[in-house]
Amino acid sequence: MAEDALKDVPDGVPGGVPGGGAAERRDLAVRAAVGQGLVGGDDGAEALVCLLDADGIEASAAALRAAFGAAVPPGTPVLHCFAVKAAPLVPVLRLLSAAGIGCEAASAGELALARAAGVGADRTVLDSPAKTRAELREALALGIAVNADNAQELDRIDALMASAPSRSPLGLRVNTQAGAGAIASTSTATATSKFGFALRDPGAREAVVAAYLARPWLTRLHTHAGSQGVPLALSAQGVREVFELAEEVNAAAGRRQIDTIDIGGGLPVDTGSDDTGPTYAEYVRVLREVVPGLFSGRYGLVTEFGRSLLARHGLVLSRVEYTKSSGGRAIAVTHAGVQVATRTVYAGASWPLRILAYDAKGVPRGGDALVPQDVAGPACFSGDLLAEARPLPLLRPGDVIAVPGTGAYFFTAHYAYNSLLRPPVHAFRSTPDGLRFTLVRPAQTLSDLLQEAGARHRDALLHGARSSPAGV
Numbered sequence: 001m002a003e004d005a006l007k008d009v010p011d012g013v014p015g016g017v018p019g020g021g022a023a024e025r026r027d028l029a030v031r032a033a034v035g036q037g038l039v040g041g042d043d044g045a046e047a048l049v050c051l052l053d054a055d056g057i058e059a060s061a062a063a064l065r066a067a068f069g070a071a072v073p074p075g076t077p078v079l080h081c082f083a084v085k086a087a088p089l090v091p092v093l094r095l096l097s098a099a100g101i102g103c104e105a106a107s108a109g110e111l112a113l114a115r116a117a118g119v120g121a122d123r124t125v126l127d128s129p130a131k132t133r134a135e136l137r138e139a140l141a142l143g144i145a146v147n148a149d150n151a152q153e154l155d156r157i158d159a160l161m162a163s164a165p166s167r168s169p170l171g172l173r174v175n176t177q178a179g180a181g182a183i184a185s186t187s188t189a190t191a192t193s194k195f196g197f198a199l200r201d202p203g204a205r206e207a208v209v210a211a212y213l214a215r216p217w218l219t220r221l222h223t224h225a226g227s228q229g230v231p232l233a234l235s236a237q238g239v240r241e242v243f244e245l246a247e248e249v250n251a252a253a254g255r256r257q258i259d260t261i262d263i264g265g266g267l268p269v270d271t272g273s274d275d276t277g278p279t280y281a282e283y284v285r286v287l288r289e290v291v292p293g294l295f296s297g298r299y300g301l302v303t304e305f306g307r308s309l310l311a312r313h314g315l316v317l318s319r320v321e322y323t324k325s326s327g328g329r330a331i332a333v334t335h336a337g338v339q340v341a342t343r344t345v346y347a348g349a350s351w352p353l354r355i356l357a358y359d360a361k362g363v364p365r366g367g368d369a370l371v372p373q374d375v376a377g378p379a380c381f382s383g384d385l386l387a388e389a390r391p392l393p394l395l396r397p398g399d400v401i402a403v404p405g406t407g408a409y410f411f412t413a414h415y416a417y418n419s420l421l422r423p424p425v426h427a428f429r430s431t432p433d434g435l436r437f438t439l440v441r442p443a444q445t446l447s448d449l450l451q452e453a454g455a456r457h458r459d460a461l462l463h464g465a466r467s468s469p470a471g472v
């Protein structure tokens with residue numbers, strides 16, 4: 001491929017949305033959400049809503065496809081799958097699917113969401129460290145690609161393949177043990193990671209090669225090299241090691257047995273700023289330097305990005321309910337807490353979030369002196385804070401705070417502490433008449449909550465209660 005083709009790859013996305021800077025577009029969305037009564041005062045408006053920028057998601061999907069598309073020879077199969085866990089919302093999966101992105105699922109629930117979104121089996125990949133026999137049987141019957149995590153899972157697949165043919169592309173997930181990133185809990189390539197066949201353990205590499213040679217139907221090789229906190233160079237190093245393993249397997253097999261390399265996801269997003277880097281184009285540039293063979297056209301490619309497709313396009317809005325002072329510290333009590341930002345509340349140093357202040361009409365609170373404030377959530381434990389001693393204009397009851405960078409793994413991964421209801425999610429798009437909102441996920445209702453909390457089985461634990469059939 002000509003080197004200069006890369007120059008055509010749109011840069012500045014994720015985050016960059018055609019027709020305006022991220023901050024201006026966000027201000028517009030807050031103003032419109034308040035103006036249209038989606039969030040705000042006590043007059044029936046929600047105290048807490050979540051927004052997704054549908055134009056932004058499409059722009060990120062287009063940037064992903066363009067970056068890889070420009071780097072491979074024409075005709076090379078490239079399948080981009082969205083890691084469903086980052087934003088398990090059917091309309092989002094459907095939007096991404098329409099933008100040419102399939103699904104990476106890691107549970108029966110995520111598979112069901114992908115299917116509900118109309119994502120075909122040929123554009124779905126199942127990865128999970130704990131697939132049950134039933135899940136494997138279903139995936140193989142449907143023709144969904146499966147990456148086996150360990151030798152025992154491979155035994156199960158052997159049995160299924162012996163009993164019925166499958167058109168599922170099958171592969172092994174390997175852990176290159178290339179090293180940890182800055183955040184231990186999301187580092188996949190550590191020496192002792194729970195994921196995949198650990199490649200550097202004594203005898204492991206030989207065993208993996210032998211596993212391929214014994215199974216002509218193993219045609220893929222998978223790693224999820226990066227994650228939040230993992231530098232691009234380290235992710236690329238992991239991909240290179242997987243590429244070299246594919247070459248070794250194919251040399252030993254004397255044919256191109258492995259025809260597709262799945263490089264996983266893991267492009268980090270700095271939720272602490274509007275800075276859009278690193279972009280997909282930058283990642284592709286680093287990959288081309290470190291592992292040029294990946295783009296030779298000799299292998300099909302699969303990717304599984306999650307955070308980088310969605311994070312920047314999500315925004316939490318909450319009304320400030322009360323303000324107070326304690327021990328000299330100003331505190332704003334809001335409705336955005338541990339239920340929508342679990343990682344930030346429990347591990348704030350690794351998952352910092354920005355807090356932006358708006359007035360009750362959704363206008364940015366500019367010009368006021370900044371006062372260190374705790375921004376507290378509604379949950380009943382003292383650590384439920386989205387920010388501590390954060391310099392902000394002194395918040396007032398009725399003001400609105402916005403929390404950007406929350407489109408992946410935040411409100412889409414609701415944490416049901418204190419029976420706090422799942423807030424509604426609306427998506428917005430630019431139209432000639434301004435922003436138009438569409439409901440993506442309705443708010444959880446009290447009646448939903450009661451059902452999920454076993455309200456129908458109210459008397460189940462009373463002595464003398466008639467036993468009800470299981471599952472009813």
Ligand SMILES: *Cc1c(COP(=O)(O)O)cnc(C)c1O
Pocket residue numbers: 083085086104106127224226227228264265266267304305306307308
């Ligand atoms: C979580 C996950 C991804 C997505 O990771 P991001 O950091 O969100 O891009 C991709 N593949 C696998 C196997 C994962 O577990």
